[in-house]
Amino acid sequence: MPRSRRNRVITLSNVTKKDKEAKTRNFDDLSENLLKFKRVVLLNLSNINSNNLKELRKQWDSETLAEEDRSKLVVSKKNMIIKSLENHKEEFANLEKLIAILQKQHEKNATYGVLYTNYDYKTVIEFFDSYLKKDFAKSNSKSPITFNIPKGVIYSRGGFIPVEDDIPMAHSLEPILRNKYKIPTSLKDGKIVLDTDYHVCEQGQTLNVVQCLILRQFGISESEYKVEVMGAYNKEAEEICK
Incomplete structure (x- = not known):
């Protein structure tokens, strides 16, 4: 058959x-x-x-x-x-x-x-x-800087550059910060805010995937590669x- x-x-x-x-x-x-x-x-x-x-x-x-x-x-x-x-x-x-x-x-x-x-x-x-080239940090690499996001309105560079040279982060990114990166943000008057400073990483610390993504989100490409x-x-x- x-x-x-x-x-x-x-x-x-x-x-x-x-x-x-x-x-x-x-x-x-x-x-x-x-x-x-x-x-x-x-x-x-x-x-x-x-x-x-x-x-x-x-x-x-x-x-x-x-x-x-x-x-x-x-x-x-x-x-x-x-x-x-x-x-x-x-x-x-x-x-x-x-x-x-x-x-x-x-x-x-x-x-x-x-x-x-x-x-x-x-x-x-x-x-x-x-x-020597600067680029975004890779997972399991050492953090090039200590990075903290200041409380208050979150700017596009997260306090990495002076506020007067920066702009507030787009409100549409708030769910990404809160849900994807677990940063305790909220929306107030159409702006993303933090109630307290948020510590991302310490200089010399071995970075995980989420920390690398946060640094990339804020445009921080300070890792040096040779x-x-x-x-x-x-x-x-x-x-x-x-």
Whole structure:
């Protein structure tokens, strides 16, 4: 007897695999640039958002630079970078030392990049030592400031800037403050008010998700983020850069 169609299990989820061509292209970029440039620099890009990443790429690969001064920044998965380097470890002495640096990294959800450049290592280090970006705090990061929302009318920056330079927060946001962030607010004469000061966080405190959302709601982007230079390889000297 044929199987009833009513009893068939139909999968409703539509799971698509990552484009194989994109993976191949990424791997080719890693390998081709390794052969083209003098130095290979491993970077931890976990603390940099997408806009800052675009800016970094433009700075190192600007059309205004001479061809020999242009570098390439390739973002990829840890295992993809390791595989591309391993394909050339017989070709370049001591390249396995750079591979070992990346293999020791066990940070969850980390974003890694490889900067291929002809600039000397000192120039690269000086650039990233001075590269500092301010952004909104992330969950489990340390609070950059002590933040308290003053009692009375709540302003858009929550007292972070002088009242004369600020404007009262839109009354439509009151339910969000009260229900989502559990800030004991109320509406009086069409304005959001607090009966007492509200403590959000202490400087150096590890922030939870709600605290980060409150800081973002009040436009406080004082957390500082840097790019970590994990290691570099000099192809000409066939050694780890110092």
